[in-house]
Every structure is written in structure tokens, then in C-alpha cells.
Amino acid sequence: MGKAGTKGVSRAERERQIVDVALEEFGGKGYSGVSVAAVALRAGISKPLVYSYFDSKDGLYLACVHRVGGLLVDAVAAAGTRSGSAQHALDTLSAIFTAVEDCRYAWAVLYDPALPPAGETRDAVRFYRGRLAAMGAAGAAGLLSHAGHDDPLDHQLLDHVWQYTVAAVMRWWSDHPDQSAAEMTARCARLLTSLGAG
Template identity: 85%
Template sequence: MGKAGTKGVSRADREGQIVDVAVEEFGERGYAGVSVAAVARRAGISKPLIYSYFDSKDGLYLACVHRVGDLLVQAVAAARSRSGTTGHALDTLAAVFTAVEGCRHAWSVLYDPALPPAGEMRDAVNHYRGRLAAMGAAGATGLLTRAGHDDPLDHQLLNHVWQYSVTAVMRWWSEHPDQSAAEMTARCARLLTALGAD
């Protein structure tokens, strides 16, 4: 990803470029490991410019949460063509891989354990994580209902397994940057088939 720069760039575009760089920084190093100065250096701009747009490190992180959260929610919501089938899980993973292929660490912005336990950032993270979890739960319920399983604890357990599995897959991918979104989709398809889920 290139530097943000400032010359001849509109404020909205400049803000977007800064957020792109910040998503990479926060995603790779976590909230606690990033300074505004580091983002400014990586973006090739001044630290005061970041403060003039986002007020604080928290404001910058919040902008990153909204960028990543909206991207992931839209991607998962669009992957519903095979809802209620085992193919839906693969479609969802493929959509997530494609959405964040340009920044593998984006997922970590929403799932950073170092975030403060309360406040505006935590509320925003919880909002997006809640929306993603709700879509995952709906997919799990659709799959089990279609198979004739109506035990609510089965539904709860499958959703739990799904949530943790997706996070594990995304963390594995961030550790294997040589894998493309298409390769990850093919890999997951093989694993799902081997597990008898497809």
C-alpha cells in the first residue's frame, strides 16, 4: 500500500488513505503496539495532520473499526446465495477472504484482545462483531433446521464452533501471506469436504 500523501488530494480521499495505512498498522501490531507517529511515518504525512482529522489515536482506531466492520458485514451479507446449505459456509469464507485480501490483518482490528474493555471503540467493535455473529448464527440455524435438527443447544454449539473456526482460519492466513484468497477458498473447500461437511 502506498503512502497517503497530501498534495492535490481531497480531504475525504486523504482520510481514506490514512485509514488504509492505519488498518495495516493496527491489524499487524494491535492497538497497544501502534502510535500515531508510526502511522504518520508509514503514510508519509505529519502527525498533526492525523490529529486534525481524527483527534486522537482512539479516533483513528475507531475509523479503522468502521472501515473493516462495514467491509466484513457487507461481504458476509452478500454471501447468502446458498443460505441454509453447507455451501453457505464456504461462500462466507470466500467472501471474507476476498474482502480483506489487500490487508490480511484487517480481521484483527475487530478481534484485538488489547482493546480497552469499555468505551466508544469497544462499543463499535462489539456492534460489528455482534452483526457478524448474528449472521453466523442464522447460517448455523438454517443448516441445522434444514437437516431436521431443532435442539437449541445444537444450534448454539454449532454457532460457537463456527465463530471460533473463522477466527482461527483468519489468524492462520495472516501467518501464511503467500496464500491468495482463491487458494484459501480452495483449501477450505478441501477441508470441509474431508470433514464430510460438503
């Protein structure tokens, strides 16, 4: 990641550059393992400048959450065109992979277990997680309904399995950064086909 610099750069561009650096820092080390000073140093700017843009560490993390939360929600929503079909699961995974290929830490930032228990940042995380969870539940319900299965516990169980599966896949991908979005999609297609789900 290059330095953000301070001269001849618009405020919007400088904010984007700082968030780019912060995403990698927070995504790689977790909320509790990152300081504003470390982000500023890596971005090649002063710590007071970061504070002037984001007010606090929480403000900086909040900007990261909005960036990745919007990215993930938009990607999953766009993948909903095949809702109710077995292909929907793969379409959703592919959309997530493609959306975050250049922002591999997106999932880690949104699902960091070490976030503060309350406040604006936690509220934003809950909002985006809730949107993603609701779309996942709707997709699972659509798949079962399409197959003629209306048992509420079946719906609940499949939703539970889906949520944990996506989290596990994203963790695996973060441990294998050499894998491209296309390679991950192909790998998941093989697995889903083998399981009879794709």
C-alpha cells in the same frame, strides 16, 4: 504502502490513505503497539495532521473499525443466499477471503483483544462483531433446521464451533500471506469436503 502526501490530495482521499496505513500498523502490531506518531511517519505526514482528521488514536482506530467492519458485514451478508445449505459455510468463508484479500489485517483489527474496555471504539467493535456473530448463528441454525435438527443445544454448539473455526482460519491465513483468496477457498473446500460438511 506509499506515502499519503499533503499537496493536491482531497480530504477524503487523504483520510483513506491514512486509514490504509493505520490498518496495516494496527493489524500488524495491535492497538497497544501503535502510536499516532508511527502512523504519521509511515504515511509521510505530520502527527498534527492526523489529529486534525481523527482527533485521537481512538478516533483513528475507530475509522479503521468502520472500514473493516462494514467490509466484513457486507461480505457475509451477501454470502447468505445459500443459507441452510452445506455450501453456505464455504460461500461465507469465500466471501470473507475475497473481501479482505487487499486488506489482510481486517480481521485482526476487528478482533484485537487489547482494545480499550469502553468508549466509542469498543462500542463500534461490539456492533460489528455482533452483526457477524448473529449472521453466523443464523447460518448454523439454518443448516441444522434444514437437516431436521431442532435441538437448541445442537444449534448453540454448532454456532460455537463455527465462530471459533472462522477465527482460526483467519489467524492461519494471516500467518500464510502467500495464500490468495482463491487458494484459501479451495483449501477450505477440501477440508469441508473431507469433514463431510461441504
